[in-house]
Structures are given as structure tokens and as C-alpha cells.
Amino acid sequence: xxxxTVRIFTVAITAFIPWLLTLSALGAAGMxxxxxxxxxxxxxxxxxxxxxxGMYFRAHKGVDPFVVMGIAILSLFVFEFVYLVxxxxxERWFLTWTDWFVPVFLIASTIYWVGKLLK
Numbered sequence: 001x002x003x004x005t006v007r008i009f010t011v012a013i014t015a016f017i018p019w020l021l022t023l024s025a026l027g028a029a030g031m032x033x034x035x036x037x038x039x040x041x042x043x044x045x046x047x048x049x050x051x052x053x054g055m056y057f058r059a060h061k062g063v064d065p066f067v068v069m070g071i072a073i074l075s076l077f078v079f080e081f082v083y084l085v086x087x088x089x090x091e092r093w094f095l096t097w098t099d100w101f102v103p104v105f106l107i108a109s110t111i112y113w114v115g116k117l118l119k
Contacts (some may be wrong), residue, residue: 011068012075014056018048019079038098045103049110057118065115072111073104
């Protein structure tokens with residue numbers, strides 16, 4: 001499957017919706033203890049991206065899961081950059097392996113494996 005068959009905009013929108021939902025939910029989950037917050041964060045990204053990309057892969061048969069995952073992760077980097085540079089005004093204490101890199105790995109893995117399972 002060639003790169004041209006994957007619509008970048010639809011992948012970016014599919015990635016944006018769970019990103020926005022997760023961002024909103026984590027704002028509310030800030031009152032939890034650190035361990036509970038991290039567990040909720042991890043479970044939420046797997047669930048949200050699994051559902052969103054499950055719907056994506058059901059609607060877009062034959063697309064390459066790796067290409068979709070790559071576009072989604074690049075889109076998430078753009079969303080995070082715009083949010084952190086232009087919109088976010090608080091401290092950036094959460095830019096750690098636990099709070100940012102592990103969830104990115106979970107998101108990428110979830111998108112890829114959902115795509116492989118539904119292919």
C-alpha cells in the first residue's frame with residue numbers, strides 16, 4: 001500500500017480527537033495521587049486511541065498500520081508543540097519519561113496493533 005492512499009488529514013483528525021479528550025481528562029485527574037494519575041493516564045491513552053483508530057481502520061480498509069501510526073505520531077508532536085508553546089501557561093513538570101515518552105510509546109503501539117488486528 002502506497003503512502004498516497006493514506007489521507008494525512010483524516011489520520012490527523014483521528015489522532016486529534018483522543019488527544020483532546022485525554023488532555024481534558026488529565027486536567028480533571030490532577031487531583032489524584034501521582035501513582036493513580038499515571039495509571040489513569042496510561043489506561044486512558046490506550047483506550048481512547050484504541051477506540052478512535054479502531055473506528056479509523058474499520059472505515060479505511062487496506063491502509064498500512066505503520067504509515068498510519070507514523071502520521072498519527074507526527075501529528076501528535078505538532079499538537080503538543082502548538083499547545084505547549086502557544087497555549088499552555090503552567091509549569092512543564094510533566095515532560096518526563098513517565099508522563100510523556102511512555103504514553104507516546106503506548107499510543108504508537110496501540111495504533112499499530114489495532115491496525116494489524118483489523119487488517
